[in-house]
Amino acid sequence: MIDRSWIGQELPAVSMTLERGRLRFFAKAIGETDPVYTDVEAAKRAGYADLPAPPTFLFGAELDGGILDRLLADLKVPIAKILHGEQGFTYYRPACAGETITVQSRIADIFDKKNGALEFIVKTSEARNAAGERVAELRSVIVVRN
Amino acid sequence: MTTTKKSSVSVGDALPELKLPPIDRATLALFAGASGDHNPIHIDLDFARRAGMNDVFAHGMLGMAWVGRLVTAWQPQSKLRRFDVRFGAITHLGNAPVLNGKVLEVLEQDGETRARVQIEMRNHYGESKIQGEALVALD
Numbered sequence: 098m099i100d101r102s103w104i105g106q107e108l109p110a111v112s113m114t115l116e117r118g119r120l121r122f123f124a125k126a127i128g129e130t131d132p133v134y135t136d137v138e139a140a141k142r143a144g145y146a147d148l149p150a151p152p153t154f155l156f157g158a159e160l161d162g163g164i165l166d167r168l169l170a171d172l173k174v175p176i177a178k179i180l181h182g183e184q185g186f187t188y189y190r191p192a193c194a195g196e197t198i199t200v201q202s203r204i205a206d207i208f209d210k211k212n213g214a215l216e217f218i219v220k221t222s223e224a225r226n227a228a229g230e231r232v233a234e235l236r237s238v239i240v241v242r243n
Numbered sequence: 244m245t246t247t248k249k250s251s252v253s254v255g256d257a258l259p260e261l262k263l264p265p266i267d268r269a270t271l272a273l274f275a276g277a278s279g280d281h282n283p284i285h286i287d288l289d290f291a292r293r294a295g296m297n298d299v300f301a302h303g304m305l306g307m308a309w310v311g312r313l314v315t316a317w318q319p320q321s322k323l324r325r326f327d328v329r330f331g332a333i334t335h336l337g338n339a340p341v342l343n344g345k346v347l348e349v350l351e352q353d354g355e356t357r358a359r360v361q362i363e364m365r366n367h368y369g370e371s372k373i374q375g376e377a378l379v380a381l382d
Contacts, residue, residue, distance in 0.1 A: 127312065128309070128312070129308075149320055151311055177284060177293065178294070183329045184327070236327075
């Protein structure tokens with residue numbers, strides 16, 4: 098069982114600078130063909146400052162920063178046992194190429210079902226731009242198959 | 244509060260369906276690199292088998308990214324206010340995703356007219372894989 102005293106723990110903040118090349122790579126990987134996501138001029142015509150990060154892209158900031166790996170190590174959860182249960186985003190403003198986004202998370206809850214056969218880690222995150230403006234909130238539920 | 248005017252979007256409207264080709268290993272490898280999710284369970288067959296799986300399987304967030312495409316192909320991303328999904332079942336190699344959405348409600352919230360949209364990803368057998376909702380501004 099995961100130590101419940103981790104509930105409320107804040108995780109280290111991580112910053113990610115959004116790069117055009119990475120955003121184009123992401124667009125290719127998900128089969129996105131809307132030029133808004135790959136062509137800077139199309140993005141600007143659509144009202145964005147530069148290529149916008151697609152709706153789910155910021156989930157990767159903490160993966161890039163090694164935060165999830167460290168969290169699993171701290172909680173003594175092997176990566177082979179986790180599944181993604183739920184994911185949510187609330188959006189406040191777009192995040193575009195050239196911006197540096199800082200993501201800060203906390204462990205909102207840990208609970209179990211089926212007499213501990215499944216444990217659930219709820220993580221909530223705030224993403225802010227360099228001006229400190231809130232870009233998005235994220236909520237993740239990680240399922241641990243014990 | 245529900246309203247029926249101010250927008251051409253109505254309750255019951257369907258989003259244009261998005262049908263994708265069968266999922267292959269190359270797509271999972273590309274998504275691992277592009278998304279930053281390097282969990283080997285999605286890209287290394289040996290690791291997946293040791294973890295008790297028959298094979299590698301799609302990242303949940305790959306499916307959610309596809310659901311995002313469904314929504315942003317319908318309304319621009321700048322209108323997206325909320326996006327929540329539940330990963331109901333593992334999406335396997337060879338599954339050809341079929342994505343659909345439907346407007347459940349048109350409401351006034353935070354000073355704008357928004358559509359609450361039900362979204363779902365199924366595989367080509369019709370098995371539901373991802374279920375969720377998006378909140379999209381219509382003004």
